[in-house]
Amino acid sequence: MWGVADQNESPRPQPGANLPESTRPAEIVDAEVVESEVVDKPTSATPPQQPSDEEEFRQYQQFLEFQRFREWQQSQGGDVVAPPPTAPPAAQPKKPWWKRALWLLRFKLVRRLIYLLLALLLIPYAIDYYFSGGDSNSGGGTGTGGVPADSVPVKSTNPQQAVRGVYNWLRGANPERACEMFDAAGKSGFAAAHQAPDCTTAANQVHAQITDPNAYANPNFGHDAVTIVGTEAQVLGCRMQVSGGPLLGSFRLTQQPDGGWTISAYNLQTPSCG
Secondary structure, three states: OOOOOOOOOOOOOOOOOOOOHHHOOOOOOOOOOOOOOOOOOOOOOOOOOOOOOHHHHHHHHHHHHHHHHHHHHHHOOOOOOOOOOOOOOOOOOOOOHHHHHHHHOOOHHHHHHHHHHHHHHHHHHHHHHHOOOOOOOOOOOOOOOOOOOOOOOOOEOOHHHHHHHHHHHHOOOOHHHHHHHEOHHHHHHHHHHOOOOOHHHHHHHHHHOOOOHHHHOOOEEOOOOEEEEOOEEEEOHHHEEOOOOOOOOEEEEEEOOOOOEEEEEEEOOOOOOO
């Protein structure tokens, strides 16, 4: 059959197989322009940037350490330790009371009130000193505090001061000293008016009736209570206002040659001067 090749038949030479290479037809190669792509080299993963600020970096490190500590503590079965509470600010100490009191003195009104209070406290002592009728003089000679019958009467600068001295002595611890304001006739009149044997007894009787010594030592004189005519003066008890004890009667005073006044007569009168 023609379709079967003879194995003993030598192969036929291909056309142009024996031709030199220079005479062989050139192979036409289709050229394609391949656009080259610039492939970037794979770059390794950049490490995380550290904080630029040192303080932030330090805080970041502390945060990481705290996270590791919490994980370790939780693995041990413990609780997370809370930071200790901050102590409240200490209270400011209060100023001493005397510093606060001194601070008030910077106000003029406070200083005036203090001056007024001191004046009110010192007025009774001043009256007691100037109208005491001879506080520095003792009863003299007897040693018992009584007034000798022949003692020289204490003189006052004016009739009003003499009568005020009687009230002041009667309210004191030694009421018999009030008799020093009288002369002999005045002592007899004072004792007779109070139905006493002598002036000392009458003074003690009046003293026993005094309920408020401080108020009794400061009687108020009316505008027409004192009348002065030459060397004679009269002080009407009914024209006076007295509190804290009994109202005394009227006094007649005589001015001495040296200018002092002594009580020369005394008698009781009704409050209406009748």
